[in-house]
Amino acid sequence: MKKLLLITLLFTAFFTKAQCWESVSVGGGHVLGIQSDGTLWSWGYNNWGQLGNGTNFISPVPEQVGTATNWTTVHSGGAHCFGIKDDGTLWAWGHNGQGKLGIGTFTLEMSANPVQVGISTWKMLSTGTNFTIGIRANGTLWSWGQNQDGTVGDGTTIDRAAPVLINASTNWKMTSSSSFRTLAVKEDGTLWGWGSNDSNRLGFPGGTPASYMNVVAVPTQIGTATDWKSVASGFAHTIALKNDNTLWIWGDGNHGQLGNNSTTTFIPYPLQLGTATDWANIESRSSSCLAIKTDGTLWVWGLNNNGTLGNGTQTNLLVPTQITTENNWLSLSSSNNVTAALKTDGSLYTWGYNFFYQIGDITVDTETVVVTPLLINTCNLGTEVFNQKSVKLYPNPVQNRLYVASEETQQYQIYSILGTKISEGTLTVGNSIDCSGVSGGVYLLNLIDEMGNVSTVKFVKE
Known part of the structure; x- marks a missing residue:
């Protein structure tokens, strides 16, 4: 009877403590993730403290950051990182060049531990190379960091070490930032952009005064459509979804990232790609594009030199191409080196160039290119030891x-x-x-x- 009770307790403990992945975010050479118990995990490169674990040492496998269990949102920049807790507080760590952590100082070079950003009640954010855009819980739009090419969006070229209000409208829905520009969608379905606009990469319609400006220094509406759903800003191109689940593209297509079977096309304003009406989730932060359809299948196209498309090769794809036969993909995050994805069962997959263990599997050698999705973890049941040995x-x-x-x-x-x-x-x-x-x-x-x-x-x- 006692043996049966022990087995029952162990069985219950294993499955009640199962920690599935809720979200994941890829940085320049590292990855951050949140598990279902609200814990924060990190792995990969750590030269600027971007793993948030108080060190500068590489971590080849996911390791928990601190002991907090109330993380809800995480976002990785190139080497600066942010997390939001369930009380709405915003925390930053990693590289602080140009004040991009938003903690009120330019002199602190880095923080290897999460530091709270002064004001609270945040909803979401996105990062460019050296700047950050955030939406607070009241729907207002804020920004900080390097202000080259109007990236902060406050109408100046002054770097900001703390969040500044750049638009007081209370209906900002989501933002997506790339190297020097940001695209955003409001709750009313309008599309907005600011920052570098070389060759009209923000996508203003022809004849709009802003379309002739190399720099758009404040959030400016792009076109008149009111049915935009989400947007993903790549290095020199943009992909976006409308409410009818159609996919739209514009910008540079030199690596096939526009998905229109060309490497020579430049599209200066939003243009629908194909006729499909079943696109559900999009991701692009470099020159690679990834998307999930409403049936849960995963599609990729664009630059693939580092294996970030996961199609078994390092060859670019010029049109959206399905990879794997699974139909339970949930969310995506990518950089120019690595892609991470979650399935609906909470499992975590990574693929791409493992130059600093950002794949998250210590059995994969550095300098290895993983060209197909690699399972890292389903539900992390932990490796707790029932006595004091370190294992x-x-x-x-x-x-x-x-x-x-x-x-x-x-x-x-x-x-x-x-x-x-x-x-x-x-x-x-x-x-x-x-x-x-x-x-x-x-x-x-x-x-x-x-x-x-x-x-x-x-x-x-x-």
């Missing part, structure tokens, strides 16, 4: 080989959730356990040191 497992969940980071040579035993021994053997430091023959499910791993002390860790086999 970490990766990847967890595991598909083939389970790597153990521990302090000493040990014997290992694998038990099922019902207490049946599955396998055992000797584990030396740095070795892995072959789990390819283990059926999918939740297991207990006993690690036994030379003194007979046992550390028990749970893991999941895909």
